[in-house]
Amino acid sequence: MNKPLKMLVGTSIALMLSVGFEAVQAQDDTAAASAPAAKPTHEQKWHADHKLEAQVRHALTTHKVESSDIRVVARHGVVTLDGTVEDESMIPVATTAAQSVAGVKSVKNNLTKHEAGN
Structure with missing residues (x-):
C-alpha cells in the first residue's frame, strides 16, 4: 500500500473510533442524568x-x-422557634423572617413575650 493510502485508512479508523467513543459517552451522560439522585x-x-x-x-x-433568647431548631425544612422576645410585636416578625429563608417549608412559632422578673 502506498503512503497516502495508509494515512487515509489510518485517519479514517481514528475518526471512526472517535465518533464511536463520543456516542458511548453521550449514552453514559444520558443514563447518569436520568438516574435517581443518591x-x-x-x-x-x-x-x-x-x-x-x-x-x-x-x-x-x-x-x-433580638434572638439571644430564641432557640432555632430545623428538621427537614420544618423550623421551630422557642423562647422569648422583649416585645410581643416581634413574634410575627420572627415568623416572617424564618419563612423568608430558602429551604424552610414551615415554621412553628412557640415564642412568647418575656415577662418582667423572669
Whole structure:
C-alpha cells in the first residue's frame, strides 16, 4: 500500500473510533442524568439542618429580632422557634423572617413575650 493510502485508512479508523467513543459517552451522560439522585446520608441531613438553623438565625437578625433568647431548631425544612422576645410585636416578625429563608417549608412559632422578673 502506498503512503497516502495508509494515512487515509489510518485517519479514517481514528475518526471512526472517535465518533464511536463520543456516542458511548453521550449514552453514559444520558443514563447518569436520568438516574435517581443518591439518598442523602444522615450526616448530610444533619449538616443541612444545621445550615438552615444558621440561616434562620441570620434572618432574625436582619429583621431586627433580638434572638439571644430564641432557640432555632430545623428538621427537614420544618423550623421551630422557642423562647422569648422583649416585645410581643416581634413574634410575627420572627415568623416572617424564618419563612423568608430558602429551604424552610414551615415554621412553628412557640415564642412568647418575656415577662418582667423572669
